[in-house]
Amino acid sequence: MNEIVDALKKFRDERDWQQFHNPKDLSMALSIEAAELLEAFLWKQPGDADLSKIKEELADVFAYALLLADACQLDVKEIVMAKIRVNEQKYPVEKSRGSAKKHNEL
Numbered sequence: 001m002n003e004i005v006d007a008l009k010k011f012r013d014e015r016d017w018q019q020f021h022n023p024k025d026l027s028m029a030l031s032i033e034a035a036e037l038l039e040a041f042l043w044k045q046p047g048d049a050d051l052s053k054i055k056e057e058l059a060d061v062f063a064y065a066l067l068l069a070d071a072c073q074l075d076v077k078e079i080v081m082a083k084i085r086v087n088e089q090k091y092p093v094e095k096s097r098g099s100a101k102k103h104n105e106l
Contacts, residue, residue: 008067023071023072036057091106
């Protein structure tokens with residue numbers, strides 16, 4: 001993970017873009033890139049989406065998410081693992097397996 005973040009920051013810093021990479025703008029960019037990822041699936045069956053477009057947009061989503069975590073000094077592994085633990089409590093296997101219901105509907 002550090003290798004990816006270091007490469008992203010090197011790319012950014014070589015272009016003097018850190019001035020634009022504050023948490024607010026990174027979160028906005030992340031949202032825009034997520035919408036572009038959705039566009040790859042728009043009006044198509046899931047299997048008909050262009051894989052190269054999915055890879056391109058997903059890479060942008062990951063890039064902005066990692067830069068946002070870095071800007072906020074958050075450990076990606078730590079926050080994802082913490083969220084998994086929270087979701088394990090909200091969605092116990094015996095109640096949620098095979099169900100798309102929200103935790104408060106189980």
